[in-house]
Amino acid sequence: MNKTKKINFIEFTNADKVGVASIDNQHKSMVETVNKIYNSLLLSKESSALNYLKKFLELVKAHFQTEEKLMRETNFPGFYSHKLEHDRFYKQILNYTDRFHKEFQPIGKEQLEGIRKWFFNHLEISDKKCGKFLHEKGFS
Ligand SMILES: [Fe+2]
Ligand SMILES: [Fe+2]
Secondary structure: OOOOOOOOOOOOOHHHOOOOHHHHHHHHHHHHHHHHHHHHHHOOOHHHHHHHHHHHHHHHHHHHHHHHHHHHHOOOOOHHHHHHHHHHHHHHHHHHHHHHHHHOOOOOHHHHHHHHHHHHHHHHHHHHHHHHHHHHOOOO
């Protein structure tokens, strides 16, 4: 068996695009980074998993700022509930990062599954609604 084979823990397909390039590209990078965390853990490379988790935290932060800026600029009606979902998720990832970094408790498969679940729920319900609205406002 080829031990270096990479497994896609999360698959990002065209069906997952919201139609606004900046958002889609960030989602794609986030997914790729979660896959790197997963693969690092599979190979027991904990320090690399931690580095990717830190990178993921930064990507999440920048991504939420991007979406929130676009929503504010266009007076998106669902802004507050959308932002609340972002804030909760960010806190969760910050918590996983702190536990890994400061208390040496690596992120586990269950938590990665939680991230995957959150990502697709949020994407399907909130981000697509937001993407559609932005698209109507001329963003692509
Ligand atoms: Fe969002
Ligand atoms: Fe998003």
